[in-house]
Amino acid sequence: MANILKGKEVVKKVKESMKRDVKDLNNRGITPTLAIIRLGENPDDIAYERSILKNCDGVGIEGEVYEKDENISTEDLISLIEELNTDNNVHGILIFRPLPKHIDEDIIAKTISPLKDVDCMNPLNLEKIFEGNMEGFAPCTPKAAVMIMDHYNIPLEGAHVVIINRSMVVGRPLSMMLLGKNSTVTICHSKTKDLKGFTNSADVVVTALGRPKYVTDEYFNEKSVVIDVGISFDENGKMAGDVDFDNVSSKVEAITPVPGGVGSLTTSILLSHVILAAKSL
């Protein structure tokens, strides 16, 4: 049976560190504050918002929701963001994506101050990730994958890591982060031939396919470390990762569960960025 790399322990560590930081900030008269912009009433957004606010409460971050009509004009949205950019009581700005179709996401991304861009939307912050500069804000999901591997001392230096995803929210930033760890990185995707050949020869495989239970034990060997970033729902509406956990966990060296793995960490990372922003002021 594989070593199960649970997110819980990492979340605990991050939260404890945040609480200490909040105490320090409070002593300096600062309440770290996250402004959340929600356009319309998408149930997913509302659920995510609720979870963020609950987590904010837990560590002493103030969460302020700016609920706007989904038909808001680009100009009005820019004005709101610019107001929040200059508001010294706001340290982080999060806007739920995808944005309504009539709004140009590129313009909005550039409008968010790089110093308050806790979800790493601004191209200036993304470019830092491209360079391997991890001092600022990084996209939360790939950062969660790296943190969970760090926490469980998965050797990354010189390791061959195969990433199945080439998006701007997972695969591309993760590959750059792992180069910073001195891993040899292979980026696979839907056009990859012989995916099994790549995953079987890797030390670590990170999957973010979004196909529930698609990846079976044939993809791995006994030494494989499997980091499952996929979150989807199986035919019974039950949350599942990309990896067929029951089948794979009996074979490999280590594996993250879904739920309770990488995904369980992302909100804590987002909030840690709010504190980083507040400390940097």
Add this chain to the structure above:
Amino acid sequence: MANILKGKEVVKKVKESMKRDVKDLNNRGITPTLAIIRLGENPDDIAYERSILKNCDGVGIEGEVYEKDENISTEDLISLIEELNTDNNVHGILIFRPLPKHIDEDIIAKTISPLKDVDCMNPLNLEKIFEGNMEGFAPCTPKAAVMIMDHYNIPLEGAHVVIINRSMVVGRPLSMMLLGKNSTVTICHSKTKDLKGFTNSADVVVTALGRPKYVTDEYFNEKSVVIDVGISFDENGKMAGDVDFDNVSSKVEAITPVPGGVGSLTTSILLSHVILAAKSL
């Protein structure tokens, strides 16, 4: 004997296309103009400048050299760039790197207008490459590698490309460009274990090590396509690539020579960016 992928043919094609574009621009009363900023009298810079000016002449681009003392202050350099940014008769700005140590390259990179940034220094342009957006300016060397492969119809879709380099001027941007071609990409570097294992199993290998003739036929198989981005000088002062050409070319399927390969294309790509900038005005 391998198919020799010479840069010459590609250069010819790019230059012909540039001449046509210059004619069109001239008809609109526009002379595409490149401003070159050189700080001090580094012989490498002067040699590169001479080559650029000669190439400018050949296609009808105006090259203007701004030679400044190498002790120029950051403020004065910023002023010069800002002047060129707003000068409607200047379409591209190139500044020779590395900059003197007292100047903050990050600030200078951000100062160059993204619309005139023909050498892709500005983080906003680099971030586009990270996303796989190739519509603007791309770093010239990785773009040259891709163009030479395109010209010789090297199949990249679904191909496994191994890149030996993880820098911001070659490996990182090239990996993103190749994802856009639907290649499976592996990024190797000095900490990679079993480099030969990776290169031997690849369809295409791109090397940018900077070690003359370091890579021998043991790294390749009979089907390998070898793209040599390295430019260095051997013990006799003769220009050489990373690859031991005589040894490797008798084994592999195709190979770029050094000199006369990837490196011979970069200046033409730089100049094509000046024309792109002039056309976009």
